[in-house]
Amino acid sequence: MDDETLFRACCLLAMLGIAGLWFFGTTITPEERTVDELNDGDVGRLVIAWxxxxxxxxxxxxxxFNLCGKRCVSVAVFRADSFPVDFRTVKSGRYADVEGVFDEDGIVARSVELK
Structure with missing residues (x-):
């Protein structure tokens, strides 16, 4: 195989890989759960917990903050100033939907909606 053919094959495979990643990334939908329903099987998944x-x-x-039902899960909201919610004025006891990736330490929030 000459260099030009190998180069074209590599470019084609790279383009297919990028297209596959784009498709996979746009089709992921979060799984809705209450805080009490979250378990070890949800680690690494995109969830909406309330x-x-x-x-x-x-x-x-x-x-x-902690997001609580019968049990609590820690939530981290990085760069909170870029969210539409002013977290300095939020009081404990408010209900919220939190979308983010669930891991062993809790949820890293992508969005927070107060109820």
Missing amino acids: GRIQGIRVEGGNAF
Whole structure:
């Protein structure tokens, strides 16, 4: 195989890979769960969890709180100033939907909607 053919094959495979990643990324939909329904099988998945906010604090432009049902899950909102919610005024006890990736430490939020 000459260099030009190999180059074209590599370019084609790269384009197919990028198209595959784009398609996979646009078809992922979050799974809706209550805080109590989250389990180890959800680790690494994009979820929408809802519950009651407790213990909110804002530090260095980031917000941290617990989202609670019968149990609680930690939520980290990085760059909270870029969210439409003003976390400095949110009181504990408000209900919220949090969309983000669930991991062993909790949820890293992509969006937060107060109820």
